[in-house]
Amino acid sequence: MIKSCKICGISDPKTLIHIINHPHPPRFIGFIVNWKASSRYVEFNQLKVLLNINKRQSNYVAVLVKPDEKILEKIKELPFDYYQIYDCSFDEIKQIKEKYNKKIITALTIENEEDVKKYKVYENISEIILFDSKGYEKSMSFDHDLLNEVEDGIEKMIAGNIKIEDVANLKNKHYILDVSGSLESSKGVKDINKIDKFLNTVHNINS
Numbered sequence: 001m002i003k004s005c006k007i008c009g010i011s012d013p014k015t016l017i018h019i020i021n022h023p024h025p026p027r028f029i030g031f032i033v034n035w036k037a038s039s040r041y042v043e044f045n046q047l048k049v050l051l052n053i054n055k056r057q058s059n060y061v062a063v064l065v066k067p068d069e070k071i072l073e074k075i076k077e078l079p080f081d082y083y084q085i086y087d088c089s090f091d092e093i094k095q096i097k098e099k100y101n102k103k104i105i106t107a108l109t110i111e112n113e114e115d116v117k118k119y120k121v122y123e124n125i126s127e128i129i130l131f132d133s134k135g136y137e138k139s140m141s142f143d144h145d146l147l148n149e150v151e152d153g154i155e156k157m158i159a160g161n162i163k164i165e166d167v168a169n170l171k172n173k174h175y176i177l178d179v180s181g182s183l184e185s186s187k188g189v190k191d192i193n194k195i196d197k198f199l200n201t202v203h204n205i206n207s
Contacts, residue, residue, distance in 0.1 A: 002167070002177060002202055003174055006027065006177070007026045007028075007030070007190075008028075008029075008061070008179065009184075009188065010042075011040055012190075013050060015192065016050055019058070020053065020058060022196070024200060027058060028058065028059050029058050029059070030178070031061065033047065033062045034064055035064075038188075039187045040180065044074060047075070051080070061080065061083075061105065063084045063086075064083055066088055072099075072100060076100055081102070082105050083100070083102045083105070084105040084130060085106060086107045090121050093106060093125055093126070094125050105130050105157065106126040106129055108122075108131055109133060110132065111134055119150060131144075131159070132158075140160060141160045141161040141162075144158060144160075144170070147173075156174070157177075159180075167198070167201050
């Protein structure tokens with residue numbers, strides 16, 4: 001069973017409203033907060049507009065790459081449920097979690113088995129561990145079989161160029177699926193039809 005899913009890289013109200021009101025909405029919706037190299041980056045004023053939309057059943061996730069105090073202070077009043085954090089040490093994430101009282105998705109970028117083992121450093125301060133590729137704003141994949149030895153008690157989210165046709169092959173893995181680029185018609189532009197197909201596919205497999 002697929003545990004749930006996340007659609008990441010939302011940057012416009014029309015798409016967000018469609019996702020939120022879908023018959024099978026994702027558990028998580030992600031926004032690129034401080035990684036300006038991404039075509040999905042959302043400027044702060046636009047971010048405030050988006051987060052003012054009622055999220056209903058979903059959780060709003062701030063995607064942050066090595067965030068500094070300036071950006072953390074700037075977004076602290078925004079209604080994010082989770083901070084998804086890349087490239088920070090255990091102590092840095094612990095400090096962010098305690099200061100801003102947010103649930104944490106610790107993102108690890110994976111190339112080999114040693115990268116996977118790093119989850120053990122972060123499991124006690126993370127609600128979820130995200131295993132992603134090293135592509136960041138690029139749609140890259142990694143070998144998901146590397147995760148086979150990760151403990152079952154860990155809440156696991158996986159990303160890395162996951163496509164709609166991959167969903168059926170992951171149905172017995174108990175992952176949270178994190179998708180972005182495969183739901184786009186062009187770089188950074190979400191495709192409503194692809195979103196519908198993905199959310200319906202996840203729902204139908206779990207049914």
